[in-house]
Amino acid sequence: MNYNREQTLMNRLRIKGRMELTEVVNYLQISESTARRLFTKLEAEGKLIRIHGGIQFPGKNPLEYSFEQIVQTHIEEKNAIGVRACDMLQEGDVLFCDTGTTVLCFCMELARRMEEKPFEVSVYTNSLANFEVLAPVMHVTLIGGEYRSNRKDFSGYLAEIAISKVHFTKCFLGADGCDMKQSFTTTDFDTARMDEMAIHNAEETMILCGSDKFSACTQVGHAAFAEVDKVVTDSNIQPGIKEQLEELGMEVVIVAVP
Numbered sequence: 001m002n003y004n005r006e007q008t009l010m011n012r013l014r015i016k017g018r019m020e021l022t023e024v025v026n027y028l029q030i031s032e033s034t035a036r037r038l039f040t041k042l043e044a045e046g047k048l049i050r051i052h053g054g055i056q057f058p059g060k061n062p063l064e065y066s067f068e069q070i071v072q073t074h075i076e077e078k079n080a081i082g083v084r085a086c087d088m089l090q091e092g093d094v095l096f097c098d099t100g101t102t103v104l105c106f107c108m109e110l111a112r113r114m115e116e117k118p119f120e121v122s123v124y125t126n127s128l129a130n131f132e133v134l135a136p137v138m139h140v141t142l143i144g145g146e147y148r149s150n151r152k153d154f155s156g157y158l159a160e161i162a163i164s165k166v167h168f169t170k171c172f173l174g175a176d177g178c179d180m181k182q183s184f185t186t187t188d189f190d191t192a193r194m195d196e197m198a199i200h201n202a203e204e205t206m207i208l209c210g211s212d213k214f215s216a217c218t219q220v221g222h223a224a225f226a227e228v229d230k231v232v233t234d235s236n237i238q239p240g241i242k243e244q245l246e247e248l249g250m251e252v253v254i255v256a257v258p
Helices: 005-016 021-028 032-044 075-086 101-116 128-134 157-164 189-200 211-215 241-247
Strands: 018-020 049-051 054-056 093-097 121-125 140-142 146-148 153-155 168-173 183-186 202-208 220-224 230-234 251-255
Touching: 005 018, 005 021, 005 032, 005 101, 005 128, 018 021, 021 032, 021 054, 032 049, 032 054, 075 101, 075 202, 075 230, 075 251, 093 101, 101 121, 101 128, 101 168, 101 202, 121 128, 128 140, 128 153, 146 157, 153 157, 153 189, 157 189, 168 189, 183 189, 189 202, 189 220, 211 230, 241 251
Parallel strands: 093 121, 093 168, 121 140, 168 202, 202 230, 230 251
Antiparallel strands: 018 054, 049 054, 146 153, 183 220
């Protein structure tokens, strides 16, 4: 494999929280004996815990917040969206990546590509999960502030000040829902404020979200339709939504699910 096998496994485990032996064997395309040796090494380093029949991330799932309900669902859709979003990158891009689970899959694909064939791109993120995926293979700046353990990210006044000082060529945001009238939505005001400031300083804003988000609406608007340039979603999107978003000025990219 071109991409570091240990890092690939840990990236996947961060999302899933727990994996069976057979799942790891199929995912990494290795033998059971090789997988067990890998488990033993990573357990000795404190990176995972061996359980009956497989492995799990130590302690609480590090991506838990509302992630505990969504991070292990629609994995194929999220991965496909992440791959397609990476195709939009250009040499010299300066990116902001927020804390969404689909954005994390984008970061995982970016890390894989950087390991395979590095190119010049810089990432700013307030997500510790994104940072852990990207830091081994590229330049990434973790925006500090008040740590939120339930989201594994940083927010608050200091984080907002940091974002306000940076110009981004592209801003990649997730979404917890969409009101289909004026904006994409998230679950809390701190996240909304961070994303709004990143949008204000970005040349282009991309929303990465699964088609299921168009049938949900969480309480806080964080990305007004007028400020969103592109939406990348999966092919399960309901009829008419793509056309409705395009009429409002957004480019909608539909990704086929493997």
